[in-house]
Amino acid sequence: MDYSKMCPKYECATELLGKKWTGMIVRVLLGGPKRFKEVKEQIPEMSDKMLTDRMKELEQFQIIKRSVYPEMPVRIEYELTEKGRGLEPVIQSIQDWGEGWC
Amino acid sequence: MDYSKMCPKYECATELLGKKWTGMIVRVLLGGPKRFKEVKEQIPEMSDKMLTDRMKELEQFQIIKRSVYPEMPVRIEYELTEKGRGLEPVIQSIQDWGEGWC
Numbered sequence: 001m002d003y004s005k006m007c008p009k010y011e012c013a014t015e016l017l018g019k020k021w022t023g024m025i026v027r028v029l030l031g032g033p034k035r036f037k038e039v040k041e042q043i044p045e046m047s048d049k050m051l052t053d054r055m056k057e058l059e060q061f062q063i064i065k066r067s068v069y070p071e072m073p074v075r076i077e078y079e080l081t082e083k084g085r086g087l088e089p090v091i092q093s094i095q096d097w098g099e100g101w102c
Numbered sequence: 103m104d105y106s107k108m109c110p111k112y113e114c115a116t117e118l119l120g121k122k123w124t125g126m127i128v129r130v131l132l133g134g135p136k137r138f139k140e141v142k143e144q145i146p147e148m149s150d151k152m153l154t155d156r157m158k159e160l161e162q163f164q165i166i167k168r169s170v171y172p173e174m175p176v177r178i179e180y181e182l183t184e185k186g187r188g189l190e191p192v193i194q195s196i197q198d199w200g201e202g203w204c
Contacts, residue, residue: 001132001193001194001197003129003130003132003133003134004133005144006126006129006130006144006145007197007200008204009197009200009201009204010125010126010129010193010196010197010200011126011200012200012204013196013197013199013200013203013204014125014126014129014196014200015122017119017120017125017196018119018120018121018122018123018124018125018126019120019122020117020120020121021120022120023112023116023119023120024108024112024113024116024120027105027108027112027116028105028108030103030105031105031106032105042107042108043108083203086199086202086203087199089195089198089199090192090195090196090199091103091112092103092195093191093192093194093195094112094115094116094119094192095103095109095111095112095115096191097115097188097189097191097192098109098111098112098113098114098115098116099111100188101115101185101188102110102111102114102115
């Protein structure tokens with residue numbers, strides 16, 4: 001890799017990942033579709049508002065997909081898109097580094 | 103990997119990486135020791151204050167090492183520690199994802 005100049009595609013990718021909670025939300029969703037409450041359970045220190053904002057943002061970036069099931073009561077689930085699942089090697093490498101150094 | 107519960111080591115790692123600019127600064131320093139100005143050149147849209155803050159933080163986390171060379175004028179260089187160089191697979195996987203999806 002050429003480290004002598006910044007790459008716009010890298011910049012774009014870190015802009016997304018370089019936000020508090022994003023890496024944690026993606027990790028939870030790698031476990032399969034989840035309801036808001038289920039994501040929250042794994043990241044209890046994050047506020048509802050913050051999770052709502054991050055989910056909206058991840059939806060805009062097409063990292064996650066929101067599905068509404070017209071049941072009673074309505075069920076809403078979030079799942080990773082193909083683009084989102086493509087982040088698995090990133091999440092894995094962060095995990096590896098954390099295990100070695102945190 | 104077990105995605106059914108959050109891992110504290112992953113959490114610790116994302117806390118560091120989930121900050122604006124950190125991923126970009128680490129990428130620049132993978133190119134070898136750099137002076138403040140040289141880091142800045144690759145990330146011109148980041149303010150001096152922000153770079154100073156991030157550098158201090160990365161030093162606290164022992165990701166980078168700051169060396170002062172008593173020349174005239176004094177030369178100060180920043181370089182990755184072993185812990186910091188350990189982030190190369192993370193940076194590489196972010197780059198790969200960015201090339202595919204950004």
